[in-house]
Amino acid sequence: MKHFEKSVYQLIVETSTNLPVDVRKAIKRAKSKENEGTRASLSLSTISNNISMAETNISPICQDTGMPTFIVHTPVGANQIEMKKDILSAINRATQNSKLRPNSVDSLTGENSGDNIGEGTPVIHFEQWEKNDIDIRLILKGGGCENKNIQYSLPMELEGLGKAGRDLDGIRKCILHSVYQAQGQGCSAGFIGVGIGGDRTTGYELAKKQLFREVYDINPNPDLQKLEEYVMKNANKLGIGTMGFGGEVTLLGCKVGVMNRLPASFFVSVAYNCWAFRRLGVLIDSTSGEINEWIYDKGSDDKTNDANQNKVVSDKGNHSSDQKKVVLQAPITEEQIRDLKVGDVVIINGAIHTGRDALHKYLMESESPVDLNGGIIYHCGPVMAKVDNEYVVKAAGPTTSIREEPYQGDIIKKFGIRAVIGKGGMGAKTLSALKEHGGVYLNAIGGAAQYYAESIKKVDSVDFLEFGIPEAMWHLQVEGFAAIVTMDAHGNSLHADVEKSSLEKLAQFKESVF
Numbered sequence: 001m002k003h004f005e006k007s008v009y010q011l012i013v014e015t016s017t018n019l020p021v022d023v024r025k026a027i028k029r030a031k032s033k034e035n036e037g038t039r040a041s042l043s044l045s046t047i048s049n050n051i052s053m054a055e056t057n058i059s060p061i062c063q064d065t066g067m068p069t070f071i072v073h074t075p076v077g078a079n080q081i082e083m084k085k086d087i088l089s090a091i092n093r094a095t096q097n098s099k100l101r102p103n104s105v106d107s108l109t110g111e112n113s114g115d116n117i118g119e120g121t122p123v124i125h126f127e128q129w130e131k132n133d134i135d136i137r138l139i140l141k142g143g144g145c146e147n148k149n150i151q152y153s154l155p156m157e158l159e160g161l162g163k164a165g166r167d168l169d170g171i172r173k174c175i176l177h178s179v180y181q182a183q184g185q186g187c188s189a190g191f192i193g194v195g196i197g198g199d200r201t202t203g204y205e206l207a208k209k210q211l212f213r214e215v216y217d218i219n220p221n222p223d224l225q226k227l228e229e230y231v232m233k234n235a236n237k238l239g240i241g242t243m244g245f246g247g248e249v250t251l252l253g254c255k256v257g258v259m260n261r262l263p264a265s266f267f268v269s270v271a272y273n274c275w276a277f278r279r280l281g282v283l284i285d286s287t288s289g290e291i292n293e294w295i296y297d298k299g300s301d302d303k304t305n306d307a308n309q310n311k312v313v314s315d316k317g318n319h320s321s322d323q324k325k326v327v328l329q330a331p332i333t334e335e336q337i338r339d340l341k342v343g344d345v346v347i348i349n350g351a352i353h354t355g356r357d358a359l360h361k362y363l364m365e366s367e368s369p370v371d372l373n374g375g376i377i378y379h380c381g382p383v384m385a386k387v388d389n390e391y392v393v394k395a396a397g398p399t400t401s402i403r404e405e406p407y408q409g410d411i412i413k414k415f416g417i418r419a420v421i422g423k424g425g426m427g428a429k430t431l432s433a434l435k436e437h438g439g440v441y442l443n444a445i446g447g448a449a450q451y452y453a454e455s456i457k458k459v460d461s462v463d464f465l466e467f468g469i470p471e472a473m474w475h476l477q478v479e480g481f482a483a484i485v486t487m488d489a490h491g492n493s494l495h496a497d498v499e500k501s502s503l504e505k506l507a508q509f510k511e512s513v514f
């Protein structure tokens with residue numbers, strides 16, 4: 001199979017950079033349901049714009065290219081050992097060419113392997129079938145949405161919904177709860193795959209497998225079809241919206257599968273996938289290794305961007321006249337920060353510094369290599385390329401901020417940081433530090449990695465490269481970097497408000513339906 005490696009490489013590049021048509025359609029539909037000018041609508045414009053940019057630039061849609069997971073069906077007698085070698089080679093090549101971010105991290109030492117290859121990564125499932133072609137499907141599911149997966153063990157008591165029993169109605173409650181608990185942190189609006197039954201392991205596998213179904217297919221099982229339709233109709237009533245900003249559309253797809261279980265166990269496993277729902281597949285000729293056919297429609301001609309695309313979040317926020325647009329340049333003063341309120345749009349120029357999990361832990365015990373007084377921290381793990389010995393940003397959207405909740409408040413105060421950019425919001429401890437010290441939390445659009453990469457004009461330098469590319473502290477110069485104040489120095493948090501109101505809305509689904 002002379003061309004197999006090249007075909008797998010093509011599959012990886014397309015999956016990372018070119019969103020499938022059914023996903024684009026779902027995003028376009030969501031956009032049409034949001035009122036013009038709202039935060040949700042403007043965020044969806046940024047997302048659509050980002051999707052087009054990724055396709056044009058042949059660069060990752062989102063900087064987190066996830067856990068590459070392949071499901072391969074091979075003809076009887078095909079050499080799976082050779083295929084695996086080729087898949088690893090293609091993964092390595094795609095990583096070196098900045099189509100994938102190096103994402104394989106040693107869980108004990110924290111060392112990044114640098115090529116996406118390591119114990120357990122990538123994931124490759126082989127199965128035989130009685131056809132002549134090789135069917136190979138790939139999903140790149142990022143870590144932020146993976147963290148929002150959830151597994152329920154019935155019967156149980158669910159927040160807002162009461163008792164969930166071992167029946168279709170109990171399953172219904174679990175699914176609605178799963179959407180609620182994700183809030184905007186998995187880059188809503190999202191897609192869910194649900195696995196009913198199995199054990200803890202196969203339940204999650206079944207859930208993830210559902211994500212390989214087309215967004216607009218119809219479940220052949222009438223009960224599950226009914227359930228999927230119900231969830232699609234009702235989950236959006238939770239009002240969480242794109243990025244958790246509030247809005248009409250929270251869920252873009254729901255696919256449910258079922259398998260047998262043990263008498264003692266009843267699991268409902270939910271795999272949450274962000275809007276950057278990257279999965280494609282190919283049928284490959286098992287003699288030549290050439291691609292015969294693409295299994296899902298690839299993006300290309302369905303341009304989802306619209307007239308609003310370049311206005312993005314820099315337009316007025318949610319129809320309120322006291323929300324303003326402010327240009328900030330570090331170092332920022334306390335006075336400038338105290339002047340900002342939730343809903344304001346901020347345009348950042350000048351220096352920002354990336355920092356995520358490893359850096360926050362480090363800064364708790366050690367000094368910063370640069371002066372952060374009045375500075376801006378960006379929760380981001382970019383994709384970088386080295387061109388002529390200089391680093392160039394290839395993709396750089398925000399990462400989920402809540403992971404830094406144990407550290408952030410202390411770090412803001414210790415180093416005099418004035419603004420934190422991320423996504424999904426932070427908790428009570430950070431909110432109180434923002435109030436005490438005079439700081440803001442700025443929400444960028446999760447997944448919009450091409451859009452933000454464009455506003456990064458220069459990489460000044462880097463510290464802690466030994467943490468790996470995503471975890472290093474990159475010192476960047478930005479121009480026109482737009483984000484929304486979602487937590488201010490007056491104790492207000494849009495995230496806390498949306499969480500509270502969505503919990504109230506969840507309670508309307510308490511009564512039994514099925």
Ligand SMILES: O=C(O)C[C@H](O)C(=O)O
Binds near residue numbers: 185186381446
């Ligand atoms: O690791 C990242 O860059 C982002 C992650 O997928 C997240 O959603 O937090």
Ligand code: SF4
Binds near residue numbers: 062141145448
């Ligand atoms: S940052 Fe958002 S869009 Fe990207 S992988 Fe994470 S959850 Fe998905």
